[in-house]
Amino acid sequence: MNYKLLFPTYRNRYLFVKSRLKTYGNRRLSNVLNLGTGEGDYDPMISASVEKLVSCDINPKDVNFAEELNKEFGNIDYRVENALDLSFQDASFDLIISVDVMEHVGDPEQMVKEMSRVLKSNGLVFLTYPQLKFPFTYDPINRILSMFGANRKISQGAYAFGHEYLVDMDKVEQWAGENDMEILQNFGLSGYLIGLLEMYWTGIIQSIFKSNSKNLNDGTIEDHKLTMRPSLKEPALAKITDLIIKIDRILFTGKTYSVGRGMVLRKK
Numbered sequence: 001m002n003y004k005l006l007f008p009t010y011r012n013r014y015l016f017v018k019s020r021l022k023t024y025g026n027r028r029l030s031n032v033l034n035l036g037t038g039e040g041d042y043d044p045m046i047s048a049s050v051e052k053l054v055s056c057d058i059n060p061k062d063v064n065f066a067e068e069l070n071k072e073f074g075n076i077d078y079r080v081e082n083a084l085d086l087s088f089q090d091a092s093f094d095l096i097i098s099v100d101v102m103e104h105v106g107d108p109e110q111m112v113k114e115m116s117r118v119l120k121s122n123g124l125v126f127l128t129y130p131q132l133k134f135p136f137t138y139d140p141i142n143r144i145l146s147m148f149g150a151n152r153k154i155s156q157g158a159y160a161f162g163h164e165y166l167v168d169m170d171k172v173e174q175w176a177g178e179n180d181m182e183i184l185q186n187f188g189l190s191g192y193l194i195g196l197l198e199m200y201w202t203g204i205i206q207s208i209f210k211s212n213s214k215n216l217n218d219g220t221i222e223d224h225k226l227t228m229r230p231s232l233k234e235p236a237l238a239k240i241t242d243l244i245i246k247i248d249r250i251l252f253t254g255k256t257y258s259v260g261r262g263m264v265l266r267k268k
Contacts (some may be wrong), residue, residue, distance in 0.1 A: 002231060002233060002234060002235065003008055004230055005043065007233055008197065008198065008241050009243070012260070013260065018045055021045070021046065027061070027124070031094055032054070033092075034055040037057045038059075039065055039069070039229060039230055040065065043055050043066065047151070050075070052077070054093075056105065058081065063080050070232075083098075084107055086117075091120045093119055093120060096115050098128070104163075104166055108175070109182045116181055119267045122268075124264060126205070127262070130166050131167055131169055131261045132166040133258070134166070137196040138199055139159070141154055153205075172263065181265040181266060181268065183263060186261075191257070198259075250267065
């Protein structure tokens with residue numbers, strides 16, 4: 001099964017993309033890019049809503065796994081690509097989907113430039129990222145360290161999952177404007193309740209069991225002796241995760257602080 005769908009933060013991102021595909025499904029999405037596919041577990045959902053999906057990642061091992069996982073889907077083309085230097089021609093795609101990739105590439109501003117370059121006029125971007133303004137309940141240690149001006153972070157909580165930095169929403173808005181993209185929607189994903197429920201333990205678990213938990217910017221990964229790869233089956237217990245997400249949204253939607261953000265951008 002796809003065990004990652006049991007994590008509220010991951011499930012929230014997945015549902016964000018799923019709902020945006022439904023919201024904008026009346027547009028012609030003939031050529032779509034999944035920028036940073038990871039293990040390919042979003043690709044079946046995306047491919048069902050588009051004519052052609054190009055799914056890429058900098059990590060060859062992940063690309064190979066994703067291609068094997070989704071070999072029954074005939075409209076997915078897998079590539080090894082660098083988000084900072086894409087090989088595609090200008091104005092190639094109607095839609096770009098990028099889920100929690102910006103925090104890994106080293107130069108998120110350049111990634112925004114590349115997305116704008118390969119996006120068609122009036123094309124869309126569905127973008128998520130872990131944001132700098134995370135709830136105190138998610139990572140109190142690093143929040144307290146930042147209050148005292150400490151530059152050093154512990155590599156758990158908000159800075160787990162290979163995150164050396166988090167993304168500033170104001171910077172994303174600035175980069176989008178400088179690259180001819182306007183923001184259509186901007187959501188906080190996962191508030192104080194989810195932050196509390198996932199405090200520290202999820203980062204520890206993934207560092208032990210997730211095969212690509214320590215992706216490096218050059219596309220290599222640190223191999224683990226204990227690894228778990230997802231399948232395409234959705235776990236039945238995901239309904240409990242959905243309930244947690246619903247309660248969190250009711251209580252904390254609209255708050256400045258959230259674990260991540262989901263944005264919809266449009267190329268002018």
